[in-house]
Each structure stands twice: as structure tokens, then as C-alpha cells.
Amino acid sequence: MRDAITGLIGRYDQLGRYLDREAIDRITAYYAEAELRLKAVELINREAAAIVREASQRLWLGDPELILPGGNAYTTRRLSACLRDMDYFLRYASYALMAADATILNERVLNGLDDTYKSLGVPTGPTVRSIALLADVVCELLSAEGMNDPAALASVVRPPFEHLCRGLAASDVRAR
Secondary structure, three states, X not given: OOOXXXXXXXXXXXXXXXXOHHHHHHXXXXXXXXXXXXXXXXXXXXXXXXXXXXXXXXXXXXXXXXXXXXXXXXXXXXXXXXXXXXXXXHHHHHHHHHHOOOOHHHHHHHOOHHHHHHHHOOOHHHHHHHHHHHHHHHHHHHHHOOOOOHHHHHHHHHHHHHHHHHHHHHHOOXXX
16 A cells, blocks of 8 residues: 655656656645644544444435445444445445545545445445534534644545545445
8 A cells, every 4th residue: 555655756857857846745735734634634533433323324314225224224234234344334434535646545444435335235325424414423523623624624534535435426326
């Protein structure tokens, strides 16, 4: 798994170039955001179960049909799978957040997921909403802990979640 720094250096190495001003600026920005990244990942590690629980409650409130008979999260087994997947997305988003490279989610999560979801009849729409809700909860908890710069939260914390949402929305999986 690569991070923003190794990816950047790797590109310059392939080109046989020294790091230029643009590269130095990107590395400087990465380190300037390090405290927020660390705080976010520490929060996710510490509060993962509560984050998933809160995001899932918001999802059920917005889409109660998901947990009603016939809904995709109806039955204990399906509900557990939904919560497991939310935890999975949260964990991988934390890796991408720390690495400052959302593209690692392509290989680790998104590639092949649409085929799996299609074969199981898992609708993408609620999954995308659940991931967006995970981002909301993480940002709200960070704000409550004093990290309340909306621009920083939007530019540093949200991108991995948004990348997951875009990737799943692009696969356009629908319920059977």
C-alpha cells in the first residue's frame, strides 16, 4: 500500500527528475495536514463501533424500509452484514486518510465489489449513503473535539469517503 509521499517520489523517480517546487509544496501540505489526519485516525480507531452505530441509525431513520420485511437489511444476518460492511468501509477509509491517497481504495475495496454486490443483490444507493453518513459522523466527532475547521475537514477527512461513494455510485448496482 502506498501513501502520498511514496507515490509522489515514485512518479518523479520514473521520470528521472529531482523533486521540483510543486512536489515540495505537496509534501509540505501533507505534513501540514498530519495532525488532523492523526487525530481523525485515532478517533476512528477509538470510536469505530460508535461511528458505525450512529451512521447506521441515521441510515435506518432516512430509509426505514431497509430494515423492514423485504428490505435489504432485514433479518439479523443481513443487518449484521450491512454493519460489517460499514465497519469495513470505515477501516479502509482510515487507511486512505492516513496515507493521503484515496486511490488505494480502488485496489483494496472498489475493484470487484460491484460484482459481489450485484451477485448478492445489495443496492448501492443505501451503501453510498451509509459511507457519506460515516464521514458526517467522523467530522462531527472531530468538531466536538475541537477540530472545527470545516475547510480542513472537507479537504482532508472527507476525500476517502467521497472516493468510495463515487466508486460505488459509478457501478450503479440496484436491488433486485
